[in-house]
Amino acid sequence: MRKLLASVFVVAMMIGCPAAHAVQPDEVMEDAAKEARARDLSRELRCMVCQNQSIDDSDAPLARDLRLLVRERIAGGDSDSQVIDFLVARYGEFVLLKPRFTLHTLLLWLLPPLALIGGGLALWFYSRRRSKAGSATDPSHLTEEEEVRLERLLAAETSDKQA
Missing domain, CATH: 1.10.8.640 (Cytochrome C biogenesis protein)
Incomplete structure (x- = not known):
């Protein structure tokens, strides 16, 4: 039906x-x-x-x-x-x-590719800035004091879980 x-x-x-x-x-x-x-x-x-x-x-x-x-x-x-x-x-x-494609329709024809290129560039700059900001918080860049403190915290956490 x-x-x-x-x-x-x-x-x-x-x-x-x-x-x-x-x-x-x-x-x-x-x-x-x-x-x-x-x-x-x-x-x-x-x-x-x-x-x-x-x-x-x-x-x-x-x-x-x-x-x-x-x-x-x-x-x-x-x-x-x-x-x-x-x-x-x-x-x-x-x-x-x-x-x-004439002089007075130039903007009509060029705006879409320019917008696409601009968006791509904006994403590229955003990802570069984000990767630089991410590298500053990367654990491999910790000071010795921070590494010792991190190891203590991790050890305390594992001992809490085992108990």
Whole structure:
């Protein structure tokens, strides 16, 4: 019974998934090569409504308009870069899911690796400082008086345990 309910739930989730049916049949181009180009471009463009979905995955009306615009530009003979340039000129760099590497996106691209390197350096300095602090409390660095006192304490502890 549980397996049947789980199967029904999975099928219901797959049917209700908006990304599975975002591109409508009336949007599909007749030429398979051009349709493949349009789908590839649609996966690179951000839905301005959903913001973290591509227009290929989004059911928003604006995403549909953008998909149709991409197909219109491809049918008109534009190259992929011309289509992207047209949309960037119209909507700004935000329309790209993967922004271009330019001067004003430099921080966006360099911040993650710099943060990773900084975190690694911080861990390295922390471990070095901790190992130096640990070596100061290491029993091999005890003075003679401390060693004698430690031996007395250990001897007293073992005699207490034996009694």
